[in-house]
Amino acid sequence: MTGAVVVDIEGTTSPTAAVREDLYGYTRQRLPAWLAENSAAAAPVLAATRELAGRPAADPAEVAAILREWLDSDVKAEPLKAAQGLICAEGFRNGALHGEFFPDVPPALTAWHAAGFALYVYSSGSIRNQQDWFAFARGGSLSGLISGYFDLSTAGGKRESSSYEKIAGAIGVPTERILFLSDHPDELDAAVAAGWHVVGLARPGEPNPPRPPHHWVETFADIDPADQP
Secondary structure, three states, X not given: OOOEEEEOOEOOOEOXXXXXXXXXXXXXXXXXXXXXXXXXXXXXXXHHHHHHHOOOOOOHHHHHHHHHHHHXXXXXXXXXXXXXXXXXXXXXXXXXXXXXXXXXXXXXXXXXXXXXXXXXXXXXOOHHHHHHHHHOEOOOOOHXXXXXXXXXXXXXXXXXXXXXXXXXXXXXXXXXXXXXXXXXXXXXXXXXXXXXXXXXXXXXXXXXXXXXXXXXXOOHHHOOHHHOO
C-alpha cells in the first residue's frame, strides 16, 4: 500500500505557463540588478556560473547574460536555480509572486494528507522556490501539507533512476510504497526503474503528451493513492 506521494510541480500541480511566465519572467527581469546589489549572496552564483560556462573572467553583467540565456533555454543549471530561488523569494514576500495551482490540487493534497499519506515535492526548481510556491499559494498556504522537498542539488536529475532511489532512502519509505505523479514520461520511466509506482498527469493544454506504458489521468481527482498496488 502507498505510504508516500511525491509530486512534480510544473505541469503536474501547477500550470507550466505560471512557472515560466511568473517565476522565469521575474527572475529574468531582476537578475542584473540582483547580481550587482547583493554581493555576498551573489558571490557563489557568480563563481559557479563562471566555472560552468568556462568564463572565469566574466563580470556580473556577463554572468547575468549567461544566466538569462540558460533561463530562456530551460537549462537545469544549479547556479541558475540558486539565483532564481533567492530572487523569487523577494517576489513572494513583496506580493509580486504567488504559487499557482490547478483547482483540483489543493483539495486532493488536503484529503491525502488527512488520510495519512506523507506528501513530498520533487522539482527541478530550487527547494527555496518550491517552499515559497506552496507557502505563498494563491488562496492560502499549502506548506503544512508537505513533509519535504527535493531538487537537483539534493536528489539529482529527474530522468535518472538513482535520484528516486536517493529520495526513497531520505524519506525512509520502501520504493514499492511510493507513488510519483508527473507530467513527463521520462521522469515516470526513471521512477519506475527505481521501483516506484507512478501515475502520469495529462492535463489539457500542457506540453508533454502521454506515453505508454504508464497510466495517465487529467486531474488529481482521478487519483486515489490507496488504490495503488
